[in-house]
Structures are given as C-alpha cells and as structure tokens.
Amino acid sequence: MVVLVSPEPEGAGRLRVLDAGSSERISDHTTADLAGWIASYEAEHQPRWVFPATDELYPALLDAGVRVARCHDLTLTEGILLAHDGRHGTPRNPLAAWARLHRAPEPPDRPPPARDAQPALFETDQRLVLLDQAEEVYRDQLQRIDAIDRMRLLVAAESAGALAAAEMTYHGLPWNEEVHRALLVDMLGPKPAPGARPAKLAELADRIIAAFGGYALNPDSPPSVVRAFARQGIEIPSTRAWVLREVDHPAVEPLLEYKELARMWTAHGWTWIDSWVHGGRFRPEYVVGGVVSGRWATRGGAALQLPKALRTAVRALPGWSLVVADAAQLEPRILAALSEDRRLAEVSADIDLYASLAADSFDGDRGRAKIAMLSAMYGGTSGGAGPLLAVLRKRFPQAVGHVEQAAAAGEQGLMVRSVLGRTSPRPSERRLELMGATEESSLQKSRQASREWGRFTRNFVVQASAADWALVLLVTLRRRLAETAPKAEIVFYQHDEIMVHTPADQAETVTAELLAATEETTHLVFPGTPVKFPLDLSTVDRYSDAK
DNA sequence: TGCCCTGGCGCC
DNA sequence: AAAGGGCGCCAGGGCA
Numbered sequence: 099m100v101v102l103v104s105p106e107p108e109g110a111g112r113l114r115v116l117d118a119g120s121s122e123r124i125s126d127h128t129t130a131d132l133a134g135w136i137a138s139y140e141a142e143h144q145p146r147w148v149f150p151a152t153d154e155l156y157p158a159l160l161d162a163g164v165r166v167a168r169c170h171d172l173t174l175t176e177g178i179l180l181a182h183d184g185r186h187g188t189p190r191n192p193l194a195a196w197a198r199l200h201r202a203p204e205p206p207d208r209p210p211p212a213r214d215a216q217p218a219l220f221e222t223d224q225r226l227v228l229l230d231q232a233e234e235v236y237r238d239q240l241q242r243i244d245a246i247d248r249m250r251l252l253v254a255a256e257s258a259g260a261l262a263a264a265e266m267t268y269h270g271l272p273w274n275e276e277v278h279r280a281l282l283v284d285m286l287g288p289k290p291a292p293g294a295r296p297a298k299l300a301e302l303a304d305r306i307i308a309a310f311g312g313y314a315l316n317p318d319s320p321p322s323v324v325r326a327f328a329r330q331g332i333e334i335p336s337t338r339a340w341v342l343r344e345v346d347h348p349a350v351e352p353l354l355e356y357k358e359l360a361r362m363w364t365a366h367g368w369t370w371i372d373s374w375v376h377g378g379r380f381r382p383e384y385v386v387g388g389v390v391s392g393r394w395a396t397r398g399g400a401a402l403q404l405p406k407a408l409r410t411a412v413r414a415l416p417g418w419s420l421v422v423a424d425a426a427q428l429e430p431r432i433l434a435a436l437s438e439d440r441r442l443a444e445v446s447a448d449i450d451l452y453a454s455l456a457a458d459s460f461d462g463d464r465g466r467a468k469i470a471m472l473s474a475m476y477g478g479t480s481g482g483a484g485p486l487l488a489v490l491r492k493r494f495p496q497a498v499g500h501v502e503q504a505a506a507a508g509e510q511g512l513m514v515r516s517v518l519g520r521t522s523p524r525p526s527e528r529r530l531e532l533m534g535a536t537e538e539s540s541l542q543k544s545r546q547a548s549r550e551w552g553r554f555t556r557n558f559v560v561q562a563s564a565a566d567w568a569l570v571l572l573v574t575l576r577r578r579l580a581e582t583a584p585k586a587e588i589v590f591y592q593h594d595e596i597m598v599h600t601p602a603d604q605a606e607t608v609t610a611e612l613l614a615a616t617e618e619t620t621h622l623v624f625p626g627t628p629v630k631f632p633l634d635l636s637t638v639d640r641y642s643d644a645k
Numbered sequence: 646t647g648c649c650c651t652g653g654c655g656c657c
Numbered sequence: 658a659a660a661g662g663g664c665g666c667c668a669g670g671g672c673a
Contacts, residue, residue, distance in 0.1 A: 319669055320652055338653065340659065361654060364667050389664060393657080400666055403656040429657095469660085478661025557662035561657095593657045593663090650671085657663080 099124075099145035100170075102232045105132060105155050113139075114229045118146065121237065126229065133162035140166050148172065148236050150192045150227040152260035153386070160268040167580065171257040172227075172235055174387055178253055178520065179242050184513055186390070186523040196231040199238060251622060252518040252566065256387060258573035262588060263384035263394065265576075269587040270379025271401075271412055272420075272599055275371060278411040282367060285407075286359055289368050296363055302356040309349035317356050365400060366408055374399040384591070391558055392520045392565035393593055402592050412641035419605040422644035423612045424634040425568065425594040427451040430471050432564045435620075435629040436517055437500035441493065443628045459493045460486070474498050475560050477505060477553035501556045508555025509533075509548040516562035517623060525551050567623050567631075568594055574622075575615040583607045597641070605637045 100116040111132035115124040129135040136159060139145065147169040149155050159166070177190040188194075194204035205225070243249045282289070287297030295303065306317050313329065315322045320337045327334050327347070334341055339357060342350050374380055380399065388395030396402055404412075414420045425431075430451055434442035441458075448454030456467035470486035473479060474497070479487070491498040504514045508522075511530055515521045525533065525547075532540070532547040572591055575598075579586050583604045590597035600608045612633060620631050636644040 316669085318667095321669085336652070343658095357654080361667085365655070365665095391663065393663070395664065398665090400655075403654085403665065405655060465658090473661065476661035476663095478659095480660050483660075553662065561663065564657095595657085646673100648671105648673085651669085653667090655664105655666085 099143050100148060100236075101139065101145045102148045102229055102236060103132070103136070103150070103155070104227055104229045104232055105150070106226065109133065109158075111135070112229050114233060115145070116233075121240075133159050133164050136166065137162075137164040140164070144168065146170055148232060150232060152257065152264060156261060156264040157268065160264060165265070166261065167577070169257045169261055170236065170239075170253070171260050172232065172239065174256045174260060175239050175243070175253045176235070177387060178249075178256060179239060179246075181390075181521045181523070182246060182249070182515075182519060184521070184524055191225075192227045192232060192235050193225060195235045195238070196227075199234060246519055248518045251570070252520060255518075255566070255569045255573050256392075258576065259394075259569050260386045262572055262576050262591070263386050266588060266591065267381050267383055269589050269599070270377075270381040271589045271597075272415055272418075273375050273378060273380040274411050274413040275375050275378065277413065278371060278375075278408065279368075281408070281411065282362070286363055286367070296359075299356060299359055299363065302352045302359070305352040306349050306356065309347070309352065317353060318360065323353065362405065362407070365403075366405060370399070389565075390523055391562040392516065392569065393561070394591065401590075406642070409644075410640055410642040414599060414602075414639050417602055419600055419602045419637050419639065420589075420641060420644070421598040421600060421605055421608045421612065422636045422638065422641065423596045423598075424645065425571075425616075426632045426634050428564050428568070428594040428631070429475055429560050430455075431629050431631055432517075432567060433475060433497050433501065433560050435624040435627040436559065436563055437497040438627075439494050439497035439500070440628075442497045446629045449632045459489055474501055475557060477549075477556045501559065504559040505552035505556035508558075509552040511551070512555075514555045514559050516559065516566050518563075518566040520562045520566065522555055522558045522562070563623075564594065567619060570623055571615055571619040572596060574618050575611060578611045578615055579608065582611060609635055609637065 100118050102114040102116065104112040106112065109132055110130045113127045113135065116122065117124055127135065136147070144167050147166050149169050149171055151173040152169060152171045172192040172195065173190055176192070176195045180186065180188045180190055189204045189207045191205065191207050194207070197204040243253055286299065290296045303317055307314060310326045310330070313326060315326045317323060323337045324334060330347065332345060332347060334345060339354055342354060374382070382399035382401030383397040385395040385397055412420070426449060431446045434446050445451060445454045445458055452464050452468045452471065455471065456462050456464040460467040460470070466486050469483050470490040473483035473487050474490055507514050511525055511533060513522050513524060529547050529551060532544055533551065535544040575596065576588060579588070583600060586598050586600035586604055586608050588596065589599045598608050612635065616631055616633055620627065634645050638644050
C-alpha cells in the first residue's frame, strides 16, 4: 500500500490509500488524530507513506510515539529530480512542484526555521498540501524516477534517511554534562562571569602581550595579530596555525595554545551546553541532503564537528553500549568501485588501503601513497604531489582517468553525477562568464576559475558516491535493526561513521547487522564489485574509546 | 543596533 | 604535516 498524507492544523489530517502496484485509489480518510490513524495503519499494513516534508511532520509523530518504516518524501525527491535536470535552486516544495505541472506561479521554499523558533505540533502554516495536489506530484515524480537509471534507489534512501534523521534528533546523542563541564574547567579554568574571558585564556592573552613587549593586542582579532608581528619585523600572510608554527617568536607558542582553547570555549563551552544539551542528550537537527554532494548538514550545535577532545562526554547509559562503525578509507574504495579499476580493487582487499597501495606502487612509503591518492581525489598538486600522481596514473589508469574525466567535465561547465545519480550544480552565471572569457587580459583568471570548478567536480563524483553508499548503509541498518534489535537507537551519523546506542546484550546483534548491512549496501550500490568496504568496529562505553 | 563578510578552525 | 574537496560556527569589523 501507498498512503498519501496531508497534514492539517492541530494534529488533524487527510489520507488517501493507493494500491502499491496499480496505483489505483482505494480509499480516502479524514481524521482529527493523524498520529493515531498512522500508528494503527502502520501496525497493520506497513505502507509506504507519502509525506509532503518528513522533517515537518515526522518529529511530531515521534513525539506521539509513532514510528514508520518507509516513506516517500515529496520535497527531497523533487530536489533530487530537479538537480538531475540541472535545476538546483528551483523551489522543491510540493506546492511549487504542483504549480509547475499547472504552469502556475511557484511558491518559494520556506527559509529554514529560526534558531529559537519552537515549531507548533503539526505546524503547516497556510501551506496545506491538498491530497489531490500530493497525488499529482507523487505520480509525476514516479514517472520521472522510472525514466532515470538507479533513481529509485536514491530517492528511497533519501526518504528513509529523513526518517532516520528525525529519529536521531528524537533520541539524541547520550551526553554526560558533568564530564563535559569538568573537561572545560580543566582546560579553561572555572566558568567565567558573563563577558569575561576564562582564567586560562586571560593568562595566555597576558603572556602574548608580554611577548610583544607589552603592546596591547586582541588575540581574537587576526589583523591585530598580523600588525603585532609586523611591528617586530615579521611579515605573515595570515594567522593560521600552520603559518604561525613556522615563525620563530616567543608569542607563537601561547598564541597557538590560545587559539585551541578559545575554539573550545566559543564553539563547545558552557553556552553550547546550555543551548544544546537537555536531559542528558545532545539533540542536533540534521539537514538531509543539506550539502550538494548528498552529505548531511546540521542546523545548530555543530554536530558534525565534534572535537575529538570532547568525545569522552559521549557515554552510553548504564547497561547500554555504543557500537561505533567507521567505513575505513571509504573514498578511495569508492573510487575503485566507481571506476571499475581492477588493480585498485585488488589493493582495496587490505584493511589498510594506503599501506597496500604503498606496497604496490610506492616502495612501501605509506605517506606518499596517501598523498598521491588524495591529490587524485581532491585535485591538489602541492607538497610534491605531482610526480606521485603520475605514478598513480600509470599504475591505475582507469581510476585516475575517472576523476580526471570528471575534472575535465567541470572545467567545461558540464554537470557530473554520483553513482546513484545525484547531480552536481552548474557553475554560477558569474563563474561561467569568467570561465568563458577569452580576452588576453583575463585568460589567467579564466583558467583559474575553470580549474577550481574542475577540482569541485573531480571531488564531487567521489564524495557524492561515498555519500550515496553511506546513506544506503544507514537506512539498510535502520531497517534491519527494527527487526532484530528494536531497542537499539541510531544516535549519530557523520559522513562515513554510524553510532548505535544499544542495550549491552544487543551489541553483538548490532555489530552483526552492521556487517550484514555493509554487504547488502555494497551489492545494492555497486552490484558485482570486487571492492571491499571494511568497517572499523568498536563496542565501547564512551565514544573517545572507539577505534 | 543589526546585517553581512572574512578569517580561522573544528569535523569528514 | 599540510594541501587539495565539502561543510558550520564564532568573533571581529565594516557599513547602513
């Protein structure tokens, strides 16, 4: 069964049941208790729910204790299909999609909610998506999906990902606030009065000023630091840490320490705790498909940038465990599978791909092997990467050719796609103009603009395909855990890493499901590939102990 | 005062 | 070790 859902204010809604195979209409329903209706229908039929926007509806369902297994998200699907046509940025909300079918004015997408806005239960504004509209858009999307190879898998994964994202926010990451506070006191000193610097930072600021001969400066202000060095006859292009490290001056050491601590204070200090940790859980909001490559973003809390030093605050509850799975060296393996490079596939059989690559082509020098591979995937040539890349190209022509072709496409302003069909945006008008410039005077800038975009598309094919693979892994795992370890909670997902919080006696089941899900994912995304995708797996009490 | 840009740095 | 690709967040600082 397929059930179209039209949420209405105050928890009410309308629904339309379609036959999954024939798509014939079976029945219409009106209810004042949408969550209750969905709960009982889910228990009996497990249909595919068609939601206008999962992130607007599903959190309220979860609050009401309702989980669903499968959905089709009209908004996310529209976004992927538009992007496939080179129409990034076109409004993707279902009313806009409906309007396009009727050549009517398209309402713009809603801007993301303000940070402190508390959404009302089942909030829909004035933007009700009627059942007839949802049905038309859904049927249109099905046709467009069927016309594109592999698109069915991509939109199914994206939609299931939206369910997983809302569930992760609902569960939250188990966060031990006391541990975090103790860590802050240890690093920064006691919590300062409002407006004051923590003691350690104040002390370091004094040391920095003393090292500059007592001349006042603000270490938080890069220009002020550059000026201070200039007064001493030291010219630096910026105050980046790796620039400062090359400078021989007594202010460098306290400055570097200051930067590190200041970062912890401003980005993950006491204010962060008050804003983001409640009831022992850190609840960031994930933005599915928030990055063009299909990686997720987060809204608030910087959840995808948790400093390693803070991971000790992520602790399983008593009697529970954290199962942490990290896809080892995912991107080069993705490149091996994408390009169908036999020899690179053989190299990927080793759990340490770079060591294996080093043994194969770089006289066992793992560091050089890694630089070569990264420069192939990212387009870098500094640090002597050029000759190393040449070695790689000679030995793995198919793999290197694959990314170089993507780079060439980008330099010509063409779009490239991930393995499942997620599509890169076109360069902006401004950049296209620059790239096409032929006057002698702007040739240099023109080439630079083209090269930059080539680096972007070169990386896009790998990063976006890795995001495809990881997303399918996430939703495959979610489906399997619902069957075999229903108490286990997926609590964190970060590009190539998944964390499950589970009753300790289920940890082995979770681990087995992760391995099985990885096999299943690889067969789905890269059917028949010989490339191996090993996981680094740990079962721990605290995140910092993983790996 | 609020808005927007930049530099810098955390993660992958 | 960084760089080369992708992000989000914060403080400073210029401007209206």
